[in-house]
Amino acid sequence: MFQTIFILAVAVVGLVEFVKNYLPDSVKEKKAVMSSLSGAFSVAVACGFVALNKKIGYNIEPTIPNFVLYSVGAVGIVQTSYDTLFKIFKAVVEKLKNKFVGPTDVDKTSDEIVETITNTVSK
Secondary structure (H helix, E strand, O other): OHHHHHHHHHHHHHHHHHHHOOOOHHHHOOHHHHHHHHHHHHHHHHHHHHHHHHHHOOOOOOOHHHHHHHHHHHHHHHHHOHHHHHHHHHHHHHHHHHHHHOOOOHHHHHHHHHHHHHHHHHO
16 A cells, blocks of 8 residues: 555656646745645545546545545655655656667666665665
8 A cells, every 4th residue: 555655646746747847936936835736736646546546456445534545645755755756756757768768777777766765764
């Protein structure tokens, strides 16, 4: 379950970064607005996942406790570890780009991900 929430959190960070490209600079500079935006996206993505999970092969019942659990988990991870999740998101995007564009150094990419997670956990 934690892995699923972690993946949802990485997806939320990617979505927030995508939306940031279309926001004016005055909005991007306000931390309260960006935190609210990422919180809202976290809840929306988590609730969407719980509602539609059976269509993608999961077996999570769409009950109120599951909606709350996944939403709170996603919001908590995104709000506490945004920078780390962003680095992981960038590493995943880079790996996917290299996979479809040219050769990739799998060891280097996995080492970067492990190093990022290890550094964040040790802080």
